[in-house]
Amino acid sequence: MSEHQRSVPRVGMVGGGQLARMTHQAGIALGVDFRVLAGSPGDSAARVCGDVQLGDDRGLADLLAFAKSCDVLTFDHEHVPEPVLREVEAAGAVVRPGRAALQHAQDKLRMRTRATELGLPCPRWRAVSAIEQIEAFGAEADWPLVLKAARGGYDGKGVWVVADPAEAAAVLARADDAGVQLLAEEKVAFRRELAVQVARSPYGQLAVYPVVETVQRDGICHEVIAPAPDLPEDKALRAQELAIDLAHALDVVGLLAVELLETDDGIVINELAMRPHNSGHWTMDGARTSQFEQHLRAVLDLPLGSPRTTAPYTVMANVLGGADPDVYGRYIHVMAKDPEVKVHLYGKEVRPGRKIGHVNVAGDDPADLLARARDAAAYLRGDQG
Amino acid sequence: MSEHQRSVPRVGMVGGGQLARMTHQAGIALGVDFRVLAGSPGDSAARVCGDVQLGDDRGLADLLAFAKSCDVLTFDHEHVPEPVLREVEAAGAVVRPGRAALQHAQDKLRMRTRATELGLPCPRWRAVSAIEQIEAFGAEADWPLVLKAARGGYDGKGVWVVADPAEAAAVLARADDAGVQLLAEEKVAFRRELAVQVARSPYGQLAVYPVVETVQRDGICHEVIAPAPDLPEDKALRAQELAIDLAHALDVVGLLAVELLETDDGIVINELAMRPHNSGHWTMDGARTSQFEQHLRAVLDLPLGSPRTTAPYTVMANVLGGADPDVYGRYIHVMAKDPEVKVHLYGKEVRPGRKIGHVNVAGDDPADLLARARDAAAYLRGDQG
Known part of the structure; x- marks a missing residue:
């Protein structure tokens, strides 16, 4: 290795998904050494990254070995267990x-507890472990309620909307069986969903992006x-x-995405998420x-870049x-129809409903851009194929 | 390999330099399989690309083997011999x-011949192999003249400005020894240098970028x-x-960069270059x-993207x-000084005078942008270190 290479840090990203894939793209320009810990050579990032370590991206032994080979460790996902x-x-x-x-991105109960301590606006919420607690909270916050698993969940779900105590009791019973701690939240009558991203360096520098509208289904x-x-x-x-405030109080280093609900008030x-985020x-x-x-x-403690649009x-x-x-056969048509659409594919095997890419369109009129982005995404999915 | 992967083409780029490195970045978003034929694992593209074939990127055996593994072959450089x-x-x-x-990017004599046949504006020029021819051309076009090697050159040079017949004779003698064909060109009194890039698909679709000013030293x-x-x-x-006109006439597929001289008239x-280009x-x-x-x-015969600024x-x-x-130690300061500067490093060993990266700055005022880009580049070089 040449002399100058010694001063170039190696960043290790845990997880080989599309976030690692797109971080690799960015790392190329910065000239840093970027390494990925991926579960399989077919993972989205492992398909394109020049420096891939295969292993268990949630397991202690492989993480310890991976960490030794890197100057800084960061994450494509939040699934590495706290221990x-x-x-x-x-x-x-x-x-x-x-x-x-x-842990505040991994555990919704800790997040709510900390945000409430900080005086930041949350829906009304309560940690619940007995049906009486849920009923009492429902009497205050009104039914239907939202029940959330503090961590994980069961049957692949972590959020349930329950109409009444009977439905709540059913969720609670299954959660108890699965050893899952629940919290109850009021069902917020929101106008729309928003998100905001802020980057924070160890030095404490911040760069905040504009607030965006997100449409979830x-x-x-x-x-x-x-x-x-x-x-x-x-x-x-x-x-x-x-x-x-959250980034500072939680001592976040890297990106923090805060998903928000906009209400009348x-x-x-x-x-919360603490990594690059879909939003x-x-x-x-x-x-x-x-x-x-x-x-x-x-995460490298470099001065942050301009978040300007x-x-x-x-x-x-x-x-x-x-x-x-x-998908490749279809995106030719998307490109032909709209030369301004930017297609980003993740190299993932196509499965119905799985995120396999995204499109961006930039311009002046949000309604026009939304129509064009929707059209391109629908075509790529095959809805108009 | 999953079913959808079969329809994703593999592009092979011959040469592992920074152009291949940056093409890899673009290929990630497109979701195509991108493979590089590089001379060494330390090559700019080989450091970051997930699919690297090591070999002689100008030699027949390695190119043939590489070509067999790819659907389309394209180039990071123009040095693959015509045979x-x-x-x-x-x-x-x-x-x-x-x-x-x-061959029109590899051989200046063929380029001049063809451009002249097409009626496209060139400096006055002549193929020369004897001092009498140079003297006769000098009498027409005025001294000093520019002598160029049609291909390659000697002593690492391919262009010479000669003040008089004696200087021309010295260049001619060395060129003859090296087996290098020369052409003589008038020394154009230009205001500035310009460049224009056009992309052309096999289907014949074209996308042309705005004309840019280039500053050469x-x-x-x-x-x-x-x-x-x-x-x-x-x-x-x-x-x-x-x-x-050139892209069509020469049947270029991919990018064509045309370097131009702006004169009073x-x-x-x-x-010419037929690949992504510094300009x-x-x-x-x-x-x-x-x-x-x-x-x-x-090169994939996909519909071209918008070249809009x-x-x-x-x-x-x-x-x-x-x-x-x-360089890494210094670019921290560049980032701190100007958060709008985009740094692109090539991961190359630093040698004095070698291109190791570039910076881009976008905005409204070209004089301001030029000052900021120069400042960042000078700092990265270490001129103000």
Whole structure:
């Protein structure tokens, strides 16, 4: 290795999904050494990255070995168990974000507890472990209620809307069997969902992106409009301040995505993520610094890049797998129809409903951009094939 | 391999330099399989690409084997000898651009001959192999003259400015010894240098980028201003038409870069390249479709992307190696000083004068952008270290 290479840090990303794949793209420009710990050579990032370590991206032994080969460890997902993170940190690895911060993205109960302590707006909520507690909370907050698993869940689900005590009791019984702690939340009458991303460096520098509107269906992010159209400036500022406050208070290093619900009165926190996030994919074609570059800059303690937008609006639509796996055959038509659409594919095997890519369209008119992004994503899925 | 993977083509790029590295970045988003034939694992592209074939990127045996593993072959450089290309094409490989087109980028005499046949503006020129021919041409075109090697050159040089017949005779003698064919050209009194890039697909679709101003020093591209400030629209259109005419006439597939000299009267062709080109690096942060994505789309016969600019001006400055190899240590300061500067490093060992990266800055005022890009590039080189 030449002399200058010694001063170039190696970033290790745990997990080989599309977030690692797109972080690799950003790392190429920065000239840093980027390595991925992936479960399989077919993983989205492992297909393109030059430096792939195969192993269990949630297991202690493989994480410890991977951490030894890297200057900084960061994450494509939030599924590394807390005890594993504790051991990795105890072994001296530089983990960004660290375990203490990450637990607030891993555990909804800790997140609600901490956000409430900080005086940040949340839906009414309560930790519940008996049906009497849920009934009492329902009497206050009104039915239907939302029940959430603090961590994980069962049957592949972690959120349930329950209409009455009987439905709540059924969820509670299954959760108890699965050893899952629940919390109850009021079902917020929201106008729309928003999200805001902030990057924070170990040094404490912050860069906050514009507040975006996210459109979710069946718990999956479908579309993002950046910035959120017609959002009053005071609400936007409040959302950005809230993200900044959280990033500082939780000592986040890297990207923090705060999913929000916009109500008639204001905004409340819905969920957190501490990594590049689906709500920030628009930045690849709509901001001076993409969220992936920003995440790398933050975890490397480099000065952060400008989060400035490069177009009045950018719309992102996720591409989900459809019945026909031949996405490549279809995207030719998408490209022909709209030369301004930016297609980002993840190299993943197509399965119905699976996120296999996204499209971005930037321009002046959010309604026009949304129609074009939807059209491209639907065509790629095969809905119009 | 899953079913959908079968329809995703594999593009093989011959050569592992920075152009292949940046094409890899673009290929990730397109979801195509991208493979590089590199001379060494330390090559710029080989450091980051997930699919690297090591071998001689100018030799027949390795090119034939590489071509067999790819659906389309394209190039990071123009140094594959014509007889090798002929054999690779004869073996049935899809080579884009093809040998017949590429020879015009490899051989200046063929380029001048063809451009003149097409009626496209060139400096006055003549193929010369005896001092009497040079003297006769000098009497017509005036001294000093420019002598160019049709292919290659000697002592690492391929262009010489000669003040008089005695200097010309010295160059001619050395060229003869080296078996190098020369052509003589008038020394054009140009105002500035321009370049224009056009992409052409096998289907014949074209996408042309705005004409840019390039600033060369010692034969190396230092800066690019896109679009070229204060260029009269008729000259800009003429330059774009000229590139389109050349791309069609030469049957170019992929990107064609035409380097031009702007004179008081108009424009003349200086050089050609048939690949992503230094004069197009600005597109990575200043155009809807980067030149690297565009090249991939063209060689894959995909519909071309929009070449539209995303900012009024984008300025690129090359980062050359300086005395101190610690570029990473310095770019922290560049990032801190100007969060809008986009740094692109090539992962290459630092050697004085070697291109090791570039910076892009986009915005409204070309003079301001140029000053900021120069400042960042100079700092990265270590001039202000």
